[in-house]
Amino acid sequence: MPRMKAAASPQDGVQSVILAIKLLEAVASSETPKRITDLANQLGTTKARVFRHLRTLAQSGYIVQDPETERYYSGPQLVLLGQRIVENLSLVNEARSEMVKLCAELGHSVGLSQMVGERLYTVDVARGSTPFSITTLRGTEQIFHATALGKVALAFGPDSLAAKILAGPLQALTSETVTDPQKLRREIFQIAERGWAQSPNQLNPGINALAAPIFDARGRFAGAIAILDTLHLLSEKPTQGQIEATCRAAREISRRLGYTASHRPLPKRTAKRP
Amino acid sequence: MPRMKAAASPQDGVQSVILAIKLLEAVASSETPKRITDLANQLGTTKARVFRHLRTLAQSGYIVQDPETERYYSGPQLVLLGQRIVENLSLVNEARSEMVKLCAELGHSVGLSQMVGERLYTVDVARGSTPFSITTLRGTEQIFHATALGKVALAFGPDSLAAKILAGPLQALTSETVTDPQKLRREIFQIAERGWAQSPNQLNPGINALAAPIFDARGRFAGAIAILDTLHLLSEKPTQGQIEATCRAAREISRRLGYTASHRPLPKRTAKRP
DNA sequence: CATTTTGGTTTCGATCAACGAAACAGATGA
DNA sequence: TCATCTGTTTCGTTGATCGAAACCAAAATG
Structure with missing residues (x-):
């Protein structure tokens, strides 16, 4: 099948659909x-056009007009x-019960991420028992x-991904975000060896996360599961219990997806250093 | 502003948008x-059209193409x-913490519904602690x-709604669904008085729910909260604890929405019997 | 009470975005 | 090798979509 890339397509996209999406x-x-x-002004088009589109969307139930x-x-x-x-x-279906279990066991919030193409998305969450989780x-x-979820992906996902991220600029989100490619590379190495990652203060000050990788039936990196809490309850030196529970949950989900240890004999390390 | 109803619109709906929605x-x-x-066949249109639309949706990130x-x-x-x-x-935001609390307290799944126009929708859920919740x-x-959520809406929502439902045919979803308008009217009366509803075996055999109403700052019926479980754990004669916990959660959410008891001095009963 | 303003809705003719058909390209498999 | 898939592109045609302006009802204003 065709290999050609879309090239600079003539007039790209169905205009009506683009407007409908912007409206939604x-x-x-x-x-x-x-x-x-207001919608017409905001989107820089005419009232009539917005009206027609809104009506269409309303007919399908995606938009509702308050009759009052x-x-x-x-x-x-x-x-x-x-x-x-x-x-x-x-992934969500297989992971659900393990997430609930992990959440109940430790009391932290639990997050599940999945690789979609070259990106990593949060696909499910379980709320911790703290009042403002x-x-x-x-x-x-x-x-x-x-x-933590992202770094697990770098350590266990395709090498091309890690290479791309390490090449690009690393934006600092807090004062403790790792922005030095060398340092990040060393950390990825470490994560690949010990099997889990954390990110104290690196995305939000005062918050930490602990993540472990999930693999699918073909032995490929499928996503990751993480526990999430304040540094007070999930410190920079996580307890053995926190580490083991998270890794166990990840292993169990991998198993349900059809992964067996034989698929991935050792953490793949091809050519990550220059 | 205009009162006219849309009338039989000339050619209704923006065709491209309709296709895009069907594709999504x-x-x-x-x-x-x-x-x-397959999509082209399924929707009865041409490959080229589907392709163009999919590309548009992909550009906005709503559809992804697996490169493999x-x-x-x-x-x-x-x-x-x-x-x-x-x-x-x-409603979701104000209710969230109460839902978690209620879920933790009783162990049942918790559901939250909101009135949208003349319909009632599930807007949030909290999973119970049972393995297959x-x-x-x-x-x-x-x-x-x-x-249970629906019947609470009939008892506390606008009279016009109850009138409409009682007039229309009542479809039986299980052998125990109430299909007799007279019987349903009596039950609505009872619910309005005691302040909660249940629906043993009426939607799914073996399942029961217990729901209580939520009111907004203007004293209008806003939605309802319900606990949900098997009849084994939530019997036809709910325990006092189950009833009180659910009603208390509903009251607390109402209070957060700005409702004070003065708004609704007594269950409104205008002309529900013929 | 008359008038103006405001904002949703409808009409209508022109136009160009979206369309179908057919060609193309790469993969699969017999 | 040829036949046959399937996704993608091209291209000329046309009717769906568009903007402008009219329309209508309600609210604001004088």
Whole structure:
């Protein structure tokens, strides 16, 4: 099948669809219902066009118009669609019970990430038992060099990924984010050997995470699971219990995905140093 | 502002957007990545059209193409969008901590529903501690006459809603679903008085739910919270503890939404009997 | 009470974005 | 090797989509 890359496509994208997506995003991101006129201004188009599109979206249940105020807000259809996608991810389904177990065992919030192409996304979360539990939103992208989940991906994912990240600039998100490629490379090495990663203060000050890798039936890196809490409850020197519980959960999920130890005899180290 | 109803619109809906939505739904509902040819057949259109649309959706991150197999699957963007909507619902935010607390206290799964127009939707869930916990998916619609959440809505929501449901046919989902309007009306009466509803065996055999109403700052019915479990753990005669915990959670959420008892001096009963 | 403003909705003719058909390209397999 | 898949691109045509302006009802204003 074709290998050609899309090249500078003539006029890229179906315009109507692009507007519809922008509308959905604008309406979904707003806390309060939106008015047609404002949406038209915001997106730089005409009222009539916005109206026609909103009506279309409303017919499918993705947008709802408040009959009183005549304003438009997000319908439930979109939420349902998002949920359906998550439900169809096998990683989520296989991981769910282990996440709940891990969450109950340690009391921390638990996050699950999955590789999608060259990116790593949060696909499921379990809330910790603390009153104001800290979790990321489903669907958010993980920053490779500043999160425990991301660094696990660098250590166990394809070499090309690590190479790319180490080459590019490493943005500092806090004062403790690792921004030196050399230092990050050494850390990735260490993570690959011991089997887990952490990221104290590196994404949010005062917060730490501890992540372990998950592999699929073909022995490829599929994603990672992590516990997440304040440094007070998950210190820079995690307890043996925290490390073991997280790694055990990751191993169990890998097993359910069909992974057997034989697939990955040793942490693959091909040519990561220059 | 205009009161006219849309009337039989000339040619309704922006065609491109309709196709895009159908594509998103088709791809999201499939467990396995889809191929262009199949999608084209399934939706009864041409390959070229599907291709153009998929590319557009891919550019926005809503669809991803696997570079190996060339098949298309759902991107994470849609999940994120759905989550953002949920995050913007104030009911969800105010209710979250109470849901976690209720879930931890009783061990049952907890569901939260919100009125959207004339419909009732599940907007948040908390998983119970049982290994295979039973919950509905976020975004699913509640059937008014067969669920505890729905019957609470009939008892405390607008009279017009109850009138409409009582008038229409009541579909039996199990052998124990209430299908007699008279009987349902009496039950609604009872629910309005005692302040909670249940639905043993009425939606799924062997499952029961116990729901209580939530009111907003203007004293209007905003939604409902429910605990959900097998009849074994949540029997037809719920324990006093189960009833009180659920009602207390509902009251606390109402209070956070700005509701004070003065708003709703007595269960409104206008003209529910013929 | 009359008038203006505001904002959603509809109409309508022009146009160009989106379309279908067919060609193309790379892979598969017989 | 040839036949046959499937995803992608090209291209000329056309009707769906668009903007502008009219329209309508309600709210604000004088």
